[in-house]
Amino acid sequence: TDKEVSARLKVSRRTLQDYRNEGRIAYIQLGGKILYRESDIERMLVDSYRTAYRQAAT
Incomplete structure (x- = not known):
């Protein structure tokens, strides 16, 4: 679910929605x-x- 995946990826549910909209997930x-x-x-x-x-190193 959204809640489980957002917790696993440590992103907000809104960010997860953006990922869906962008076709990332x-x-x-x-x-x-x-x-x-x-x-x-x-x-x-x-x-x-x-x-x-x-x-x-310089």
Whole structure:
């Protein structure tokens, strides 16, 4: 649910709505309830992953 996913991603439910509107995260709407697949959340996290880099000391 929205509540569970927003807690897991540590974002507000409004931010989650923005992610849906922007197409960043897939969802299913049944009646008035928004649901997410675990695999879609994992894929979004993997796709958004950026490796850290070190700046050379000067």
